[in-house]
Amino acid sequence: MVETSQKAAVLGWPIQHSRSPLIHNYWLKTYGIVGSYEKIAVDPKNFETFIRSMPDLGFIGANLTIPHKEAIFALADEVDHVASTIGAANTIWWDKGKLHATNTDVTGFMTNLKRSAPDWDKHNGCVAVIGAGGAARGIVYGLLQAGVEEVRIFNRTRERGIELSHRFDVRVKVEDWDNRNQRLADCHTLVNTTSLGMEGNPPLDIDLTQLGQDAVVVDIVYSPLKTPLLAQARKMDLVTVDGLGMLLHQAAPGFTKWFGRRPGITADLRALVVSDLTS
Ligand SMILES: NC(=O)c1ccc[n+]([C@@H]2O[C@H](COP(=O)([O-])OP(=O)(O)OC[C@H]3O[C@@H](n4cnc5c(N)ncnc54)[C@H](OP(=O)(O)O)[C@@H]3O)[C@@H](O)[C@H]2O)c1
Structure with missing residues (x-):
């Protein structure tokens, strides 16, 4: 045949x-x-x-x-x-x-998160999402579907963050980009959805010290695989998830x-x- x-x-x-x-x-x-x-x-x-x-x-x-x-x-x-x-x-x-x-970005992101950080949903709470572009929309959707209590959006262009929040429910809050370090307190997950940290781009300038000690840090950038954000998180012994799994x-x-x-x-x-x- x-x-x-x-x-x-x-x-x-x-x-x-x-x-x-x-x-x-x-x-x-x-x-x-x-x-x-x-x-x-x-x-x-x-x-x-x-x-x-x-x-x-x-x-x-x-x-x-x-x-x-x-x-x-x-x-x-x-x-x-x-x-x-x-x-x-x-x-x-x-x-x-x-x-x-x-x-399929939603299922790609969530499946990879659950496989790479199997304990992730045990410390649900607030998730900080950096960025509000196309990829962020799918990720926020997936997080809300998974039952996350609060998603905090930090985007350089605040209006774009507000636009994103209007697609979803009251669990999505928009924060000022300049407050991104302080407003990480009580978040247990941080996801970088911007292109910062990608080859040829500057790194994401953020201080992770306010995150919970058992926090999970995800970068959806996969080139390079070990971004400066993930390097900072690993130094602090946080759980890290790279962008290749989502891809x-x-x-x-x-x-x-x-x-x-x-x-x-x-x-x-x-x-x-x-x-x-x-x-
Ligand atoms: N791992 C995967 O499977 C996967 C899937 C999809 C995307 N990605 C990666 O995710 C990244 C974003 O993709 P996208 O489609 O969402 O792009 P996009 O729609 O163009 O959004 C880009 C985001 O990055 C922010 N940004 C760009 N330059 C910045 C800077 N200098 N300072 C602060 N924020 C900055 C933008 O903020 P403004 O709104 O202020 O411009 C926006 O939030 C890319 O690196 C892409 O390769 C990975």
Whole structure:
């Protein structure tokens, strides 16, 4: 029997730095699935034409990255509750001629947090979220769904933090960026969702001493893997969670949807991506 090759891709503009093909092609090879996963630079001007032509080109679905995560709303037939609450979709698939869209950053972030810091929910309480961009929206949603009592947003541009808080309930409070050191007292978790600490960017300037002694510090930046924020937290013996786990876990639901197999997040896969990040 000849198996039909299934095609998926990541669409962005630019797209050259995406690690998604490395991850999905590793899974395709590991599970002996006949298929492919490409990275395709799609100019926003051509986005609609490309999306509409996907079935004819043999694509069963795709991941979306900047700047397409919001543009897909106008084209999808079904946007699920997670994506519509967050206002961004990163995973699409075709089913019986209909285009579906969801956001897997939420599950990627929460699954990684629970796996990397298994005791995390025991010291729930307040979570400090640094940043209020696209990634922060998914993370705040995931934290609230998990039952967090308070999310404190610190964003350089306060208005953007306020905008984010309006999507959610009263548990989300917006704080002044300049108060970020003092207002960490009584928080047990801190998540950096800004691009500060990423290669080529300045580090996040923050003093973690007010955090609880058993606090968990998460950085969603994964290049470098050990950001200055995580280095500071490790020096203080806090539990740390890096950004690569989220990247791997957010990829898994799309793979399952397109290729019909739930993939493993293994040490070998992680090592493969780490070596690519450090090469
Ligand atoms: N690990 C993963 O799977 C994963 C997933 C998604 C994203 N990420 C990473 O998360 C980061 C943010 O992504 P995003 O999509 O949320 O980007 P975004 O929508 O552009 O948001 C960027 C955020 O960073 C803040 N920021 C940027 N430069 C700053 C500076 N100099 N000082 C203070 N704040 C600054 C922005 O604050 P303002 O509002 O004031 O501009 C905003 O809150 C990126 O590094 C991305 O690679 C990782």
